[in-house]
Amino acid sequence: MKQRIVFYGFATVTGGLWYALIGIILAITFAFISGLAVRPHLPAFLIAGAISGVWTVQRPAKQREGVFQIQLLTVSLIGLLLFSGLKPFSIGWDQSSLLQAMTLLGAAYAQTRAVLIVTRPMNLATWERRYFEQSLILSLKGIGFVVFTAMVVMPFYILVMTSLKSQQALLANPLDLMPDFTVGPSEMFRSYRELFTDFNFGRYLGISALVSVSTVIVTLLFAIPGAYTLARLRFPGRALLSRSILMIYLVPAIVLMIPLYVVFSQMGLRDTLFGLLIVYPATTLPVALYMLQGYFRGIPAELEEAGLMDGCSRLGVIWRITMPLSVPALASVGLYVFMIAWNEFLFAFMFLDDPNIFTLSRAMVSLNSSEVPRQHLMAGAVVSTVPILIIFLWAERFMVQGMTAGSVKG
């Protein structure tokens, strides 16, 4: 008896959760496309989901094919409509009726598929703990995947779509995210064009690239010998030094802000890119040192000794053996440093006053005034995000595992 309660209870919860989750996501998508104030009728989704979950699991797994799936879809549709008082998305059927109908049908289809998939291991006749666990894992995996995808995709979608819209359209209905495709590409990408012509974003893009690449180079220039020293060489105070590296992060950047501002002003470094190139590597070095040090430790010492025997100097060994084997670590450290430098805002905001040497993030702030329309801001955000995206996809190929495979017998 207790088993049955757990069994059906689990099915109820699973069904309800999946129906609600898919309902919410499709409702938001519907809202994005139609520009209507759509809200999913949650109780209806939960109840329909619970019924569908229970109805599915009471049948043996083998009898959930063909006709049953159509029945389940029909029942779900009727349930969703019935329990929500015919308004599953809280709007009348006179508003974009076709799209609404398609969304409802799509939701019901996705919901029934989801319930059928995650309850596949659930079978009352062969009820065992592991089947319950399998089903739970399927559910959690699916929910995690769907939720995180939505969290990543949706803001980016809003960003891109808003940047493609005109000022008038944005003012007319801020909710409507569908850009007007009829105006043609030149009008759609107007805010991008203006960003580069009127707001000088080409220059800022270049400056950000220059600053970020230089930061990566300077950081690696210091981090590689530093990390190697900590990982391989024996000297007094090594353990202390190694441990104190990360302690720099105990001091928040904002605390350093005022002293640095004063010192940099006095030294004439404040409104210069060179000043940033001192601060950025200083903030990224600890993590770079820490990451590289760990990786260098993982490279077998015999490999370097073999290099020494083969006539390399210590530096020769680092250059010809350690570095080629550390490409994955160097790539991830480089990427990390690049991202920090590219996105850095606080120091750029405080130090840079001259619009000729703004970095992208600093330039974005100057956009954020009442005179500049919102789509320009969004276009600016897209412009500053896309390079990182491209670099990330490109750098991924270097982050392969198992570089040292086959070198030594473990």
Next chain:
Amino acid sequence: MATITIEKLQKSFGDLHIIQGVDLEIQDKEFVVFVGPSGCGKSTMLRLISGLEEANDGRILIDGEDVTSLQAGERGLSMVFQSYALYPHKTVAENMGFALKVGGENKSVIQHRVQEAADILQLGPLLHRRPRELSGGQRQRVAIGRSIVRDPKAFLFDEPLSNLDASLRVQTRIQLARLHKKLDSTMIYVTHDQVEAMTLADRIVVFSGGLIEQVGPPLFLYEHPANLFVATFIGSPEMNILPCEAMEGDVVRLSQGSVVTASRRRYRPGNAAFAGIRAEHIRLCDHSDGIPGTVGVCEQLGSDTYLYVDLDSDHTVVVRTTGDVAVEEGKQVHLEFRPDFIHLFDADERALTSKPTPN
């Protein structure tokens, strides 16, 4: 190609004195094996010779030239590591030619030398593979090939076979012996494996606690151990050691009361405190004037049978007999120690019946 002379070499890590003043002379074209228990300093010794470790005191000379302060790469030696240490990002050919490339040789010379070494070790078909695509035995051959290509003054091997499985180890061992004959060069080889030491070495150096216990050809060490440590370390099963008491002449009384005659020539005056005899020098005998004992365990290996005979509650000796002998466990037996093969040691564990130096 090279003689290696080591003078009063010392090495310590902090308070830990690993090498405590070692003198050693390695002849040209000699195959010398360092053996000893773990932590005895044999590997450190090799690394000191290679230049990977710096000595605290003493000198290392190669062909009379003091190399103590030279870097590893400048000594003209090559080393084969236990873990192979192949460069994973280079092909077999690049691995083998790396030292020459670092040395600035031109490409055709490198290619020629790599090909030569590959022919010796049958590595031809593997030249363009990467280490991860090789089996353990192939990797080991590449590691050896890499050291051959350099045409070094001497080869250093740091337990090169201990990562191979048993049958491959035997094959590679024989290959190494052949290689030594073919290359005719000085080789220093560290191992803890007795069989490797006995079969490969021209001379064995036994280390213990950072000092050399004895140096000599394998069979000389086997027959004339200078002390108790070498006596028990060389040979398998271990030499049987029994406390004893000197009596008149060559006669000693064993701790459990039996009296035996040790007719080996004595080289040093002194009183015997321990008598040692190898398992193969003990015979089972019928007559009751032998040393009585009870068979505790009988191990039949096919080729040999080992009997673990309890003389009294504290002392057990191992007896090696032919494989067809089977003795019931618990049976009373009588043993005869062959008088010519009884080694005597004094209270300081130094041998009394051993030649001080090999002839």
